[in-house]
Amino acid sequence: MVSPQQLCNLMFVLNPISGDIDKSELESTIGRYCRERGRHVAFFHTTGEQDLEILRRKLAQEAYHAVFAAGGDGTVSLVAEALAGGQVPLGIIPLGSGNGLSKDLNIPQDVEQALRLTWDYQVLTMDTIQVGGNFSAHLADLGFNALIVERFDKGEARGPGAYVRIATQEYISYEPEHYHIKTDSEEWEGPAFMLTIANANTFGSNVVINPEGKLNDGQFEICLIDPFPNAAAPGILYNLYTSGFNQSSYTRRLCCSRATITIPSQKQVLVQIDGEPMHLPTPIEVEIMPRSLHVLVPPIQQPTTA
């Protein structure tokens, strides 16, 4: 593993559309910041088309000491997938709508503050997950939230207001699906409002779906919300926003390193993985990839001595 003073050759992967944020000054801000500190920087601008393949080719051509994702969770997941299994660490400059993984890693949400990670950092080696053969670093889910993410993705409107509007419309007619889950330690079958495959803890919306999950414990959690009556919705929402997932009588959690998820009535199912909706054939095989990704995180604050 490289030490702080050796992080000299950096690549920044910039997503021009993430978070609906103006990034016209971003490249010059990052370039100036890094050059003032003696760093060499290269930039890769995503297009939304074959970014993973092109990025992998670029990374194979030059030895970078770290690769930073400047975008939202989708951009972070793209760069993480390109780096997983190797020694080069991922850095994150949170510039998306939600920035869920960066929040779980205590990465500052301000660009200048996050850029400190180019010289002041520690390396966390975290697990990643394979969900039906697809890479996930953060959270994936089936059921209600996946439906909302897909509707949101197809729509024009952006921001938390649009998400809440779509969720309210869909909630009225939503029919929970029936799932069969077989993990390496238990089996569960029943209907669920939503089912989250969680490596991390918190959605970009600040909903804490998996408060006790650890990013480097060699396990993932399947967090289930049972179908619930309308009257229970405010209490469930309150618990989700206050790290109280386990306190609700409508939630359950399966902890495992491998699972098979079957939806008896469907051959294909909608899944959102790190914010990207996709349709996958069932059953879905889920497997942890222990300690497969190095990430730059802020150094642990040492207590000040008098």
Ligand SMILES: Nc1ncnc2c1ncn2[C@@H]1O[C@H](COP(=O)(O)OP(=O)(O)OP(=O)(O)O)[C@@H](O)[C@H]1O
């Ligand atoms: N130049 C581009 N034009 C259009 N779409 C792009 C471009 N570059 C990347 N994308 C798309 O951007 C999406 C990823 O966006 P990302 O998740 O980083 O931001 P976000 O959705 O605003 O934030 P968050 O996921 O944190 O809520 C992917 O679907 C990717 O295909």
